[in-house]
Amino acid sequence: MKKVGLFVGLGIVVIIIIAAMMAGKMGETSYAFAKGEIILDESLLESAARASTLYIIISGIDRPMPFGAFRKTITSAPGKDVYKFVLTKDNIQAMQDISTWPNEIKLKARLDLDGAAGPDQPGDLVGELYPVTLGSKDLVLKIDRLVN
Numbered sequence: 656m657k658k659v660g661l662f663v664g665l666g667i668v669v670i671i672i673i674a675a676m677m678a679g680k681m682g683e684t685s686y687a688f689a690k691g692e693i694i695l696d697e698s699l700l701e702s703a704a705r706a707s708t709l710y711i712i713i714s715g716i717d718r719p720m721p722f723g724a725f726r727k728t729i730t731s732a733p734g735k736d737v738y739k740f741v742l743t744k745d746n747i748q749a750m751q752d753i754s755t756w757p758n759e760i761k762l763k764a765r766l767d768l769d770g771a772a773g774p775d776q777p778g779d780l781v782g783e784l785y786p787v788t789l790g791s792k793d794l795v796l797k798i799d800r801l802v803n
Contacts, residue, residue: 691794
């Protein structure tokens with residue numbers, strides 16, 4: 656009788672392990688469109704102290720309409736190293752079908768004063784990086800301009 660209980664217990668453990676492995680393989684992994692960090696030009700540190708929101712806007716190289724955007728609320732004044740980012744379909748708000756994006760994109764980082772989406776406003780701080788190939792890693796996007 657002890658052998659039957661042992662085999663049943665062992666069988667249950669094996670089934671649980673197989674189920675866990677299958678569930679892991681079935682889960683969808685999010686493709687990273689781009690990974691890197693955003694840094695701030697030291698001359699803009701004082702101007703950035705009032706920023707409330709970081710936006711990373713993804714667009715085509717030769718088109719003004721964005722494909723999507725990432726938004727992060729800032730709780731303290733940003734320093735030289737602003738933010739390490741990984742852009743995926745899970746953390747950006749897509750404005751167009753993600754499957755139709757071109758292979759090369761433009762990334763724009765904006766430290767926004769009022770947190771409102773839309774075009775750059777006076778006082779916002781911006782920087783751009785392009786061309787960026789989808790899937791790029793170790794990118795450095797420098798915010799280097801104050802919008803007047």
